[in-house]
Amino acid sequence: QVQLVQSGAEVKKPGASVKVSCKASGYTFTSYAINWVRQATGRGLEWMGWMNPNSGRTGCAQKFQGRVTMTRNTSISTAYMELSSLKSEDTAIYYCATPISASSDSMDVWGKGTTVTVSS
Amino acid sequence: SYELTQPPSVSVSPGQTASITCSGDKLGDKYACWYQQKPGQSPVLVIYQDGQRPSGIPERFSGSNSGNTATLTISGTQAVDEADYYCQAWDSNTGVFGGGTKLTVL
Numbered sequence: 001q002v003q004l005v006q007s008g009a010e011v012k013k014p015g016a017s018v019k020v021s022c023k024a025s026g027y028t029f030t031s032y033a034i035n036w037v038r039q040a041t042g043r044g045l046e047w048m049g050w051m052n053p054n055s056g057r058t059g060c061a062q063k064f065q066g067r068v069t070m071t072r073n074t075s076i077s078t079a080y081m082e083l084s085s086l087k088s089e090d091t092a093i094y095y096c097a098t099p100i101s102a103s104s105d106s107m108d109v110w111g112k113g114t115t116v117t118v119s120s
Numbered sequence: 121s122y123e124l125t126q127p128p129s130v131s132v133s134p135g136q137t138a139s140i141t142c143s144g145d146k147l148g149d150k151y152a153c154w155y156q157q158k159p160g161q162s163p164v165l166v167i168y169q170d171g172q173r174p175s176g177i178p179e180r181f182s183g184s185n186s187g188n189t190a191t192l193t194i195s196g197t198q199a200v201d202e203a204d205y206y207c208q209a210w211d212s213n214t215g216v217f218g219g220g221t222k223l224t225v226l
Contacts, residue, residue: 035215037163037215037217044204044206044217044218044219044220045155045157045163045206045208045217045220046217047208047214047215047216047217050215059213059214061214061215062121062214097163101174102153102165102168102169102172102174103151103153103168103169105151105153105168105169105210106153106165106168106169106208107155107163107165107208108165108168108174110162110163110164111162112162113162
């Protein structure tokens with residue numbers, strides 16, 4: 001079945017970087033965009049950026065420009081999101097999501113999330 | 121930057137109709153979608169392109185979008201519908217989520 005499997009929880013110190021992976025299965029990885037969304041504890045959803053797995057083209061929210069890098073390895077159907085210069089405010093669950101059955105401007109398949117904790 | 125505004129909370133009695141609004145400048149000119157999120161779970165898409173239901177989403181979920189407001193309507197609300205709901209749209213190739221609405225079924 002269609003699924004996105006994300007990497008495990010991470011604990012990082014302020015100023016460090018974290019790289020989260022998202023492995024796709026059950027569909028053609030290069031056919032659908034991958035979005036990255038995060039959620040701090042008790043807070044709402046926050047869209048971070050998207051990537052076209054076919055071309056590698058990316059776009060991100062202005063808030064994350066210069067700090068987020070989205071890449072992919074098409075040979076293993078995996079997308080990556082790297083966030084640098086981590087701050088305590090970056091502590092959150094990070095989700096990858098993609099539109100498979102619905103429209104291309106929505107997200108109908110989500111990973112289970114990767115918890116990133118930033119603490120000294 | 122573009123903003124979407126939702127009421128923090130909405131309450132509804134079982135069997136009644138719940139309406140959750142999402143406001144944004146000329147939102148009606150964009151497509152809106154809605155996500156349901158229960159505690160400890162990933163979001164689930166319940167409405168896309170204003171009023172389309174993904175496969176597997178009950179018919180009691182419907183949506184509309186006009187002017188500056190998109191609305192998610194849940195008819196015959198059930199206890200299982202108690203969750204947080206988020207609207208989402210795109211502005212200049214940037215995704216935007218509303219702040220979320222906690223739906224309580226009393």
